[in-house]
Amino acid sequence: DAGVIQSPRHEVTEMGQEVTLRCKPISGHNSLFWYRQTMMRGLELLIYFNNNVPIDDSGMPEDRFSAKMPNASFSTLKIQPSEPRDSAVYFCASSLGGARGYTFGSGTRLTVV
């Protein structure tokens, strides 16, 4: 089991550019979560999916952020246009659903200059 796989590991982009982060959950996991981690705000839940359907996107900061899960093995988080305040580590996590622990991916460190 390769765990939750995220790409890229690091992304440096200029303000105004589009950024796409990718995630492959653990096979068989029904729930997928996108978190953002910063020193100031800790781990914030942005959005999560159950069986590929978005359930709660109340944590998405603004319309510049969007997420999709076209199938059970792939999800994307897109920021368009990116801004310097979007700089953070973005984690994807998956679980079997219900009240269970998550398995986190290695994260994508995003720097917007």
Added chain:
Amino acid sequence: GENVEQHPSTLSVQEGDSAVIKCTYSDSASNYFPWYKQELGKRPQLIIDIRSNVGEKKDQRIAVTLNKTAKHFSLHITETQPEDSAVYFCAASIGADKLIFGTGTRLQVFP
């Protein structure tokens, strides 16, 4: 809204001493409480969890206690070692699937 408060934000102990991290949650319906350890530059990893029908759970040097009435839960690490140095996060379940995380405790164990 729902939140989880975690204290202290930093904790320094001598190797061999015990460390205790405390969390308080707001949603009385929360029934699952995991703890994660995050080493520098790495992903958070689940180290222990407890469900609301249990008051205490132990796994070698780590233990977690839960007081549902007071909405408190705590992580206890005994005989600390330098490799225990990391940031520790508590979390509480919200609804069917979500976890809300505390703000983290940076634990430093000095040899």
